[in-house]
Amino acid sequence: MTQDIVQPQAFEPARRAPGAWMPITLYAGLCLALIAALLWSMVSGRYQVPFAHVIAILAAHLTDVTPTWTPTERIVVEVVRLPRVLTAAIAGAGLSLCGAVLQGLFRNPLVGPQTIGVSSGAALGGVTAILFFGFGAFVQVGAFLGAAASLLAVLAIHRSDSMSPILTLVLAGVVVSAFCSALVGMATYIADPETKLPDIVFWLLGSFASASWSKLLLLSVCTAIAGAVLIGMRWRINVLSLGDEDARTLGVHPARDRVILLTATCLAISAQVGVSGTIGWVGLVVPNLARMIVGADHRRLLPVSTLMGAVFLVVADTLARDLTAAEIPVGIVTAIVGTPVFAYLLRRNATSKTP
C-alpha cells in the first residue's frame, strides 16, 4: 500500500549517477593501460631497446629464452628502467589514492597532499634528516614525521575557525607549506656546500632518476600497507565524507577512523617523498579525473584513482626523461599538466555552487 506514495514527478529530473555502468571493463582497461605505459616507458629513452628485447629480457625470468639482447640492453632494462618505472607507478598510485582519501575526508575536491601541506612537511622532515644524519634511511623517518607534524598543524589551524571550513583548510595548508618552505630554504642555506647541499638539492628536485631496487622495496611496502588500510576503509570514507555529526547519527565514531586514515595517508605520501622528492599535482588532479568517470562513491573511486595515478605518473616520468635532451624533473611535467586542470576544476567548482 505504500507503493507510489510519493509520485516520482514530484522530484526534479536528475542525471543518472555516473559510474553506474560496468566497472569491470574499466578496471581491465586501466590495467591494460598501465601495462602498456610500463612497457612503453622501458622501450623509450636515449638508449633505445627494441620492444621485443624488453619482453624477452622480462620473460627470461619466468621461462628459458635464448638471449637475443645485448648485455647493455639487459642492464638498461633491469637495473635502470625497471625499478624506475615501477617506482613511478607505485608513487603515482599512492599519491592519487591519498589524494582521493583526503578529498573525501575533508569533504573538498580541491584538497590534495600538496594543498594541505603534507608534501612540504615531508620535504622539510627529509631535508632535516639529511642535514643531521646525511642521506640514508633517516630520510624516510624524517619525511614521515614532517608529514605528520604538518598535518597536525593544518588541523589545529583548521579547527579554530568553522565559518568557512573549506577556505580555512586550504589557507591553513598554504600557511603550513610556506612555513615549511622557509625552513627548507634555511636548511639549504646553512647546509655544508661540499657534503650535504648536493644531496638536499638533488633530492628536493623530485625525480625518479635515482630509483633503485632497495628504494622500490621500501616504497612498495609502505604504499601496500597504507593502500590496504585506505582501500579497506573505502566505505567508512563515504560515511565520514558526510560530516562528523551525520556520521555519529549513523553509528560511526569519526575520530579514531580519521586518525587511522590520516596516518596511513602520511605513511604513503612520506614514503613517496622520501624516495623521489616532492611531486605535486598528481594527488590533486587524478582523483578529480577519476571522479568524473566513476562518480563520488569511494568504493569505486579509490581503486580507479589508484590505477589512473599509476598510469599518469609513468607517462609523466617517461615524458620528463625523453622530451628534451637533458632530463627535466618529473615535478615540472606534472605541474604543467596539473595546473590547467586544477584551474578548470576550480572554475567548475565555483560555478556549480550557483545553480
Next chain:
Amino acid sequence: MIRIDNAGHWFRPNHWLFRDLSFALVPSEVTAILGPNGAGKTTLLRAVCGTLALREGAVSAAAQIGYVPQALHADHAYSAIDMVLLGRSRYLGRFNSPGRKDKVRARECLHEVGLSAIADQRYDRLSGGQLVLLARALASDCRILVLDEPASALDLANQGIVLRLIQHLARSRELAVLLTTHHPDHALGIADKTLLMLHDAVHLYGPAGSVLTEENLARMYGVPVRRVEIHSGDETVAAIVPLHGLGRSGSASPANG
C-alpha cells in the same frame, strides 16, 4: 523505549533554552515538538540523538535511533541508493563494505518511501532529499525515528503524503516517532503527544488534542489563533488559523469600490 529526564541546555550561561524537560517515547506513537524559531527544537533533537551533550539531565535510549535531518548537504555526488545504503553503516565493521543483504534492505527502504524510480539519480540534485534520508534512517533498522521538520519544504499535496507515510511507518513498524514542526496542523493531524517549547525555558507536554489549544498556541507564538474544525464527508479536520491581521475588512466578499 526512550526517556528524556530533566533535560536542560544552554549555549550562553544561564540562558536556558529548556530546562526540567521530561518525556518518553513509546512504540507506534508520534510525538510532535512545536516552538517558535530559536526555542531549541533542533537542539533537543540533537540531544535525543546523542550528538549533543546536555548541560543537565539525561537521555536514556533502549533502542536504535534513526535521525532524519532537515537537509544534508552532500559535498560528494552520491546516488540516492548509496545514501540509503549509508544507513547500514552501523552494522558494518571498519574494513567492511555493504554486502548483498544490505543492498536488498536499502532497496526495500527506498521503495517504502516511494522512491524506487530515482534510486540511481544523484542525491544532491533531488528536491526530495529528505525522503531519501528517511529511507536511510529506515535502512538502519531503527526503532526510534527522529525527524527534523519533515514536510516543511514540500508542497501541500506532498506534505500530506509524507505525513501519512510517517504515521503509517509508526503504526506498521511500531516505531517511536519524534518530530519537530512549525505547522500545528501537522501535529494535530498525526501526533499522539505534543511538546510545546515556549520561550524562557517553559514547556507544555501532553496529548496533542489537549495541548494544542488556542490559548497555548497564542501564548507560544504571540499571535492570536483560532482552532476551526472542517467537516468533509465523514472526516473532521482540525485546523489552526493564525489571526495575523492580514484579513480583509467587511463581512461579505470585497466590493468593487
